[in-house]
Amino acid sequence: MNEVSVVISGAAGQGIQAVEHLLSNVVKDSDLYVFATKEYMSRVRGGNNSTTLRISCKPVYANIDRIDLLLVLNENAIERHRWRMTTSTIVLGEEKFVKDETNHVVVEFSKIAESFGNRIYANSVATGVLAGIMELNIDALKKNIEQYFVKKGNEVINANVSAALKGYELGRKLGLKLELKKCEEVRKKNLLNGSMAVALGAVAGGCNFVSSYPMSPSTAVFTELAKMSKTHGILVEQAEDEIAAANMVIAAWYAGARGLVTTSGGGFALMCEAISLAGMIETPIVVHLGQRPGPATGLPTRTEQADLNLVLYAGHGEFPRVIYAPGSIEEAYELTAKAFNVADKFQIPVFVLTDQYLLDSYYLVDDLPKMDIERHIVKTDANYRRYTVTEDGISPRGIPGYGEGLVRVDSDEHDEFGHITESSSVRKAMVEKRLRKMNKIIQEALPPKLSGPKDYEVLIVSWGSTYLIVEEALQSFLNHKIAHLHFSQVYPIHPSAKEYFEKAKRVIFIEQNATGQFANLVQQTFLIDTSERILKYDGYAYSVEQIAKAIRERLGV
């Protein structure tokens, strides 16, 4: 057996996330690859949430529909996932939930848990059963359970370990034969999700100030940074609202920090005026925006790629910006770090656009590379002028207290000293100075990545988090002349992209929104036909199967 796809499904509050966390770690410690992603309702108790885990002896990086093993923890779990089940899907759960299914296996999680003193140990039983079925490393199971409950005291730890071991024994006896080949190289890898990657990327990029207001799915980045605040010297403040957060981060850069704001579309909507301020006073800001479906509060816990237009056009007036859209966990790390350098160098807003799917998905990555922290602060002298007009549009940026000069920034149009002006010639010179930066910004843009045959006829275009899903989907088209072009920087678009489009007979955009926002941007940038689009906007992440099917239908192959 090469791969097992396990789905754990139950009510919010039943500890599905605990199983996800524990099992992913046990899998990794058993020398197997794992990919885990969750979908959940916007509620704290009840409903139905699920986690999909792909466990494999080969690398796995993307979401799939297929379920090999469905672990059911509440009554509506099966119905919600029936469309993902096949004739060979095994359904595992308490008798009352699974008895009507053809391939069912009864395990009385709660009863077993109770025999160790408390129903709430059912998570540990479930983790143990799954580990037993796949013959995962029993010591890894023990170790991870102990670590997970370390703050709860010996009694709870021991009860959970015993419950898990009992589950393990049961799982092995079920005779489901789902044992996988192990792979030692996994030991050198790290289990990360997108949120952790963005936070680690921020730290690698020298982030030392974060102010935000909680909003799913971006809050985990905030929490991760708070956890690292002592060891990495990061100023952390939960602002009273997003408006305060964005203004704080801009002022923090002004004073010499490297600041991040992490938010979602609804929160970012409130920050638009501040983005415009950053544009005018040419103070850097890095914004991480974890997308979820809108408009307004939308589907708070689900996923979408529909805020590209928002960040593209956020803020009144005209000023340069950069938008990254990482396609992988590794890129979430690298591009977040890079965002700090680019914001610093060009004194502009830089956006890292992720989404719930990327932020909440885990897989194994190699050690993350060390990133260079490039600071572009000058020591000022007495004649310092903050907005010196330069050829490339970049004025030397000083900070208060470093050097003799005064650092004077003004949201009104201003002259080189930062002083308010209504002079039409100064206005013109300043607009041009600010926009001139775009020349260099475009030159330094990340070119798109092409995969697949060089002599392609069909070009599938994606951006952001769908990258690895499309990559896997295209594995089933190897005999066709189909290539994949992925954009990790969606604005400004690197000029080299145009050639890729022109070479193709057909270009198909895949996006997780209803209007094809990136296709529209490409159309507008290169004046080419981008009308072929595969779009999804139901709030759920694409799966490998869905993308493969959609491409097959389009191409009639």
Add this chain to the structure above:
Amino acid sequence: MFRPEDYDIPNADIAWCPGCGNFGIIRALKMALAQLNLPPSKVVIVSGIGQAAKMPQYVKAHMFNGLHGRSLPAAVAIKMVNPQLVVIAESGDGCTYAEGGNHFIHTIRRNPDITNIVHNNQIYGLTKGQASPTTPRGQTTTLQIDGVYVDPFNPIAVAVALDASFVARTFVGYLDLTVEIFKQAIQHKGYALVDVFQPCVTFNKVNTYEWYKQNTYILPEDYDPTDRDRAFKIATDTKKYALGVIYKNPNKPIFEEQLVAYKVDETPIAYRGLKV
């Protein structure tokens, strides 16, 4: 020693109307800075938008003239990143109490070591005379044509209710008092609110220099500002407005001093990694 002129911006094109109360505030501020001997390179003046918010444009110091209502979050962040700077947030009553009302409340809760000077002319100046949150009930304006029909905001009472660490009010017609209060506010460790009555000679024909003289009184020398109940009574008395330091709580922890990032290393975040 610095002199008030040392904070002048040469050839500044000052956009205030002749006779405006703002002139008195800038004079008092420069005198206070000089008397405290603060080098311009140590001071950051942060403002929002409005006539009052133009203040830092006419004072030689670091300037962050940001967005309408947003001077306080910016000032807090600057103080967090570089606690060695003297940070003064200065703006109008509309900017601070209307657009920035949420930040006013939460900045008081944080208690950063900054000074917040509010030019309270009880009207919107820059947008030409609409009511501000402090315009009295019944006063007519070009917009409130039948008169303001909501109660005015009482910044002093709100600040005392929130246990702000320093709450003062002054009237720009009394220069010495204003300089003295500015000095105390800047020297005070913690958030210091100074609400300054400032006649808008163009748009507010009710609250004139004369009106403020008649409707205010200066707190006696033996007044104890640490008595919160008394301070609250004085704050809520709007028959006659008290001037002076109305309330003080010197025992509140300072926001930036509690930040985790400074627990291990006291170097300002601003200077870390730079050769200072």
